[in-house]
Amino acid sequence: MNIHKNPNRLQKLCDLRLQQNEARKLNYQQVIEEDRLKKLPKNWTAKQKRVDRTLDDEKKRKEAAEKGQIFDIVKLLDIPANMADKIENKKNKKNPDLGFRDYEQATARQYKRLVKEIKPDMDEYNLKREKMGAAFYAGKDTILKGITKDTEERIDKMVKDLEKQVEKRAKFSRRRKFNEDEDVDYICERNIKFNRKLN
DSSP states (O other): OOTTTOHHHHHHHHHHHHHHHHHHHHHHHHHHHHHHHHHSOTTHHHHHHHHHHHHHHHHHHHHHHHHTOOHHHHHHHHSOHHHHHHHHHHHHHHSOOOOOOOHHHHHHHHHHHHHHHOOOOHHHHHHHHHHHGGGGSOOTTOOOTTTOOOOHHHHHHHHHHHHHHHHHHHHOOOOOOOOTTSOOOOSSHHHHHHHHHHO
16 A cells, blocks of 8 residues: 555654654753753752742842831741741750750850851961961971060950950859740759759
């Protein structure tokens, strides 16, 4: 049987070839898209969501400013109560104030806080390194006494920092946040303190 004699079959063949070409194009586009997504970093979708959320917040912040409203309050009105509770619990879990546990932890916490405040002066560092040459890097027999001298400015800064710490300690007397989930093993406030000291 000859195809040219039957025009219906010829039309069907043309339609099938068109569908085949269309499917090939779509498949190729999907392969390219899949390859593009594979090459993206793993956390790209989360980053994209974060960026979109930030842009949306900026837009809403501008709208609230135009209406004369405070954005943070408007944002809180949109959040359901159960979600607000979850967010608050998450914040408390991330950075719980456990109060005083032992002196070692308190000292470590203070050290981390003080180190965070130190801002090195890279220009001064590079200047000293050039000035001192090979003596800048200490060896096993290096004696530092007399080589380096602290400036008055640095000493004053240290004294101010120590005074600030003393002042902060003098002011510090806050009540710990009441934890509702904690077991009740006390009869009055004095008993709470006594029990904490025992533990």
